[in-house]
Amino acid sequence: MKKKHFWALIIVVALLLVCAMLIPIIQDRSWGDKGDLALTITSDGTNMTLKGKITVTYTLTNVGTTKMRVLEPQSFILVHVKNINNTHVDYRGPLPSRPPDPTDGDLFVLAPGKSRSYTDEVKGHDWAIEVNKTFKIAAGYSSKDVQGTFSLPYWKGELSSNEIIFTVVP
Secondary structure, eight states: OHHHHHHHHHHHHHHHHHHHHHHHHHHHHHOSSOOOEEEEEEESOSEEOTTOEEEEEEEEEEOSSSOEEEEOSTTTEEEEEEETTSOBOOBOSOOOOOOOOOBGGGEEEEOTTOEEEEEEEEEGGGBOOOTTOEEEEEEEEEOTTOOOBOSSOOOOOEEEOOOEEEEEOO
């Protein structure tokens, strides 16, 4: 009888150890799609020539209280240039190639209060802008309807950034 209790205890301890090892794996696959993000943009200047550029930094920040998985922003941030009266300016630059369908490898973890930034250029010759006029740069981030191969949950939504005002100078 004591031998049966001993083996029963060993089995229970073994099951508890297996559960203790699996819980972090299960938790790692169960969180990540809830939280609050903010998108902000900053620039290196407020003037641009028709053939010049403004360097813009796009920053995604976790403004919530839990860590979350986020889709890498480079391919999913859309830049908008608008007139001062908020009408969109036509883009006439090169068409970017379609990025490959994202996978779990394109996700990153963003802890509360942490940010992920990248920098790009808004070039004057890519937009239908005019000299001596004022325009706005704004950005949007959307991971809502992204088609890809994912096994992990991630934040799905849309964000709009602040605006940067610039003037086109001769």
